[in-house]
Amino acid sequence: xxxxxxxxxxxxxxxxxxxxxxxxxxxxxxxPHVPVYxxxxxxxxxxxxxxxxxxxxxxxxxxxxxxxxxxxxxxxPADLVEFDYVLAMDRANLAALNRLAGATRAHLxxxxxxxxxxxxxxxxxxxxxxxxxxxxxxxxxxAGARGLLRHISGQRSK
Numbered sequence: 001x002x003x004x005x006x007x008x009x010x011x012x013x014x015x016x017x018x019x020x021x022x023x024x025x026x027x028x029x030x031x032p033h034v035p036v037y038x039x040x041x042x043x044x045x046x047x048x049x050x051x052x053x054x055x056x057x058x059x060x061x062x063x064x065x066x067x068x069x070x071x072x073x074x075x076x077p078a079d080l081v082e083f084d085y086v087l088a089m090d091r092a093n094l095a096a097l098n099r100l101a102g103a104t105r106a107h108l109x110x111x112x113x114x115x116x117x118x119x120x121x122x123x124x125x126x127x128x129x130x131x132x133x134x135x136x137x138x139x140x141x142x143a144g145a146r147g148l149l150r151h152i153s154g155q156r157s158k
Contacts (some may be wrong), residue, residue, distance in 0.1 A: 001084065002035035002036055002037045003034070003035065003036050003037070003084050003152050004036075004037045004039075004072070004082060004083040004085070005036060005037070005038050005039070005083065005084065005085045005087065005094065005148070006025065006039050006040065006041060006075070006083040006085065006086045006087070006090070006106075007019035007020050007023075007036075007038070007039075007040040007041075007087055007111060008040070008041055008042065008043060008075055008086060008087065008088045008089065008093050008097060009040075009042055009043075009088070009089040009090070009093055009123075009125070010040045010042055010043055010044050010046075010092075010093060011041030011044055011046045011047045011072065011127075012040055012041050012047060012050050012072035012073060012074070013042075013047045013050060013053045013056065013072050013127075014052065014053050014055075014056045014125065014126055014127055014137065015039035015068045015089040015123045015125065015126070015137055015141075016042065016046075016089060016105045017040050017052040017056065017057075017067050017072070017145060018039065018052070018056055018060055018065075018137050018138055018141045019040060019087075019089070019111060019123070019141045019144065019145065020038050020039060020040040020062070020065065020067075020070065021065045021067040021070065022062055022065055022142055022145045023036070023038050023039045023137065023141075023145040023148065023149070024036070024140040025064070025065050026146060026149060027145075027149055030033055030146075030149070031149045031152075031153055033142065033153065034149055034152055034153045036149075036152070039083075040070070041072075041073050041074060041075035041076075041079060042072060042073070042074055042075065043074070043075055043093050043096040043097065043100075044074065045074045046142075047072040048072055048073055048074055049071055049072060049073075050071065050072050050074075051067075051068065051070065051071060051072075052067045052070055055126070055131065055134045056126075056134055056137070058131075058134070059097045059100070059131070059135050059137065059138050060138055062078055062135070062138075063135075063138050063142070065138070069089065075097070075100065075158075077101075077102065080097070080100065080101050080102070080104040080106050080108070081104060081105060081106070083106045083122035084105075084106060084107065085104045085106060085107050085109075085148070086104075086107070086108050086109075087107075087109055087110065087111040087144075087148075088108075088109070088111065089110075089111055089123040089125075090122040090123065090125070090152075091110070092108055092109070094108065094109070098118075106134055110122065111123060111141075111144045111148070112140065112143070112144050114144050114147035114148040114150075114151055115140065115143035115144040115146075115147045116143070116147055118140065118143050118144075122138070123137055123140045123141065123144070124136070124137070150158070
């Protein structure tokens, strides 16, 4: 049985697809014994069907992650039943998820609650920023993904 993980940001073109691609790659490479199913979505429908922002794709590619096949979608109430973990990139999107939730079996929370020794608990939206902002998102997603995979596998933080 796999652990079903959904990452959520606003438009599903920057932060949540980065988290999806990073976690999928790190799970395959470093945690092959941890079965996961990973997806991402946005709380808004601004970009449904679109690929990730080109700056997101470039920042991820620079660190060895391929996001080119991903397409944006909007989160649905069914996601909150089908996934084990529904993790928001920031408090605003977590609040939107909580309004949508009703009865859910999923753990709703912030993605970076799993990132040890991180200087923030939110992944900042890089959309209006520069290259460094997109690279920071990848770094934060790596920290969060490693921590989440350790949590799921029962390992202690290293």
